[in-house]
Amino acid sequence: VNAVSDDVKAQQEKEFFFDISVQKQPQYYVQQQILYTEKVYYSVQHDEPSLTSLDVTDARVEPLGDVRQYTTVIKGQRFGVYERNFAIYPEVSGELVIPGQRFQASVRDPYDRWGRGRQASIVSKPISLTVNSIPAGYPQAPWLPASQLSISERFSADPQDWQQGDPITRTITLKATGLPGNQLPPVPVPEIRNIRYYPDQTESSDDLSENGVEGTSVQSMALVPAASGKITLPEIRIPWWNVTKGQLEYAVLPAHTVTVAPAQNAAQNSGQNTVNGNTQSAAEASASDSHSGNSNGGTLVSADSHFSGFWPVLFALSLLVNIVLGWLLLKKPAAAMESAESDALQNEKQCWKALNTACRNGDAKDLHSALLKWANAALRNNLDGSESSKDRAITSLPQLAARYRDPALNSALSELDALLFSAQGNSAYNGQNLLSLLKARKQLDEEKPQNDSLYPA
Template structure:
């Protein structure tokens, strides 16, 4: 019984000996600089709940970063000491005098701390910043959907242990990073800084007055150890955060009198190039017309489709458009290039209609048009490619000709006439055999070409490769149909197969939707197999018939 009482008394004394009696609050520097982080440390002389500290009172005057908690227990000369420490990263957005209010931990209150916040350029700033962010924006006044670029540069003179940089924020805008991060070095006031540069393309989607919030960097830097024993001195880490300046943005609405597709740009141009570069072309020889559309301040997705209409007698075979994006003098420049193969079936002069792309000049605030003027090309006859005349349409009559009267004298057949007749019949039989062989060979070649596109398209679906699908789907579809399509939109309009339509729309949504997702080609492969089987069955049942 005595032992039990002694143990309980000892436990009671121990609990009271380690009861929380003191909580202190300190900051690592004072004064502090605008937009540069400083660390608030709150320490309790007991092992308490890690959630006992409430930092919500700090949000009135500061940006409150992450809070880390650590507990420590030590024993010296049989004397046990327990401490709980909270470290919170704070950032002041404006210069001035502020007060960190008293903070409460398990009923024990800290003392308030007066904090002086100064600008980085203030003469009272006694030391240079070891970490800061600068921003450079292309323009603060834009139209809806006009792209602006924001360049962020993170400067740090200390060794980074780890860190992350958030994206900028702008209400109702599409924001994407352009290219990869760039690293370099610079010297400012005799202090060497490492610099990480990142560029964003920002496209506002609604008009009004907005504030662009710069990215926030949060991480840890290496600092010298505060331990006195040099043998045990190791580098320590310190949490840091820094944020750039907020930038006001004025987004103007689309002018009410503007007509057509909205294309706000500082500069938009369209031009053509002929391959080969000759002034006269020949029948049957393909001509490549390269159309290039270039725009500053627009993304690849905003560039309109490049279509080309041709007069009768010319056939066009367009390729998939090539898209390019780059930076030029801190401006985003996008480009769309499309090749058109043109083939003529008879000689003559052909007028190509002009091509017009309307756009809005954001520099002069005027409506403009990018134009390729109409032009005439000459197609010469080709001895190696005789003129191909299309058969007349049904119901079309051919001009009547006046028959030439001839006198035919019939004489008694001689042996030579019979010999010539036999030879003519043998020649006709040989020609028929040769014709059937050529026709069979042509059918085999066409079927082989169809199978090549079909197999390549199925392979692309199996690999879930959308780029290869776009390459092979139009040639495959044209090989099965009498009519020719040059775009996906024309394909969707010409087919009645709902499975194929749904699968292609699923592909477009995955690749070009607002939030692109991974695409799988299983549904499209099934639809393609169904269409191919149906069309092959129809071609097999349709034989050659003589007109009645």
């Protein structure tokens, strides 16, 4: 039970009055969740109540549920209350002004039942806050201002049951209090010798309440041990900013070592080779006995031997007819597919050229736009038809970084993403380093093509 504020006590004689509160923090930072609670008290009967929508310049506003209506008693006097809760996320540093809100209603006249009533209107005072940019000491990593952040993992099989060649699903979960799930970055997973990675798409979700947003990001991947023996999964550290304490902290997934057993099919294949050898010898002996028996007892002629020359010819004709029909059916779609692939490749080359220009110019915003356009053009060019490009479109740098397992490239993308949301968002950016990393990845993809490659051939 919260104590009644002094503002509410002072306005008890009014028919309508506002009580607005903003979450108290030592400091406010860009992209941090700021909880805003707005209450309208009333003591008279009224119709057609309305509240203006909350719009804040240079900030994203997230409603936390619907408008609540209830009654309360203050010093023996009963009041009705309208309550709204919002999460406000500043997008730039500097002064943030939350504008005053307007409430309107038609007040009933208790002595004139059929009258239209009189109009009543009140306006709240605006609130001004100072929003800080990303602290200078924050590492080159995605900016995560939250009141709590945790990381956990689970495996589809117990670590003591891992075997060479058997896929194991590793699921890493990030939970943040004060951040939506789609703002949580993909977890950078380092390369491990004798482990092959097959990442799956990351899923995000939000839990909304009057206490704010709790975001969750679930990242799954398949691990396939390529060799037996001990394998160490390195420690994972995610930096984040504790807005309650005003300090840098890390969410840590400790390192652990697992022992991978040899593949079972290795022993089975060895035994199978021996069995197959014995079987072959027995078959050869049987064939030899049969041949010997036939030599001693005369020649045996099968009735089917008269048709032995006819069946190969019939099979060859049937195969030829099927090949011709298949070629006729596929000729037209193949031509259309070749035309579409040619257009997609041309568009990708144009986007790659624009990306090179943006990297040389060093403007962070232009580079961000060119990078996403090229990535989606490359993705459309490499789709295999199982999914549409709309379903797999890349809309953010963290989403783009999730497609790589290159720590240096992911670090460069994180640096660009952090610069875009910092106070120096319009400053120059060294795009040559990012371009060099992209070209290196392009060369690797040319040597070893992949369906989801983002680099032009």
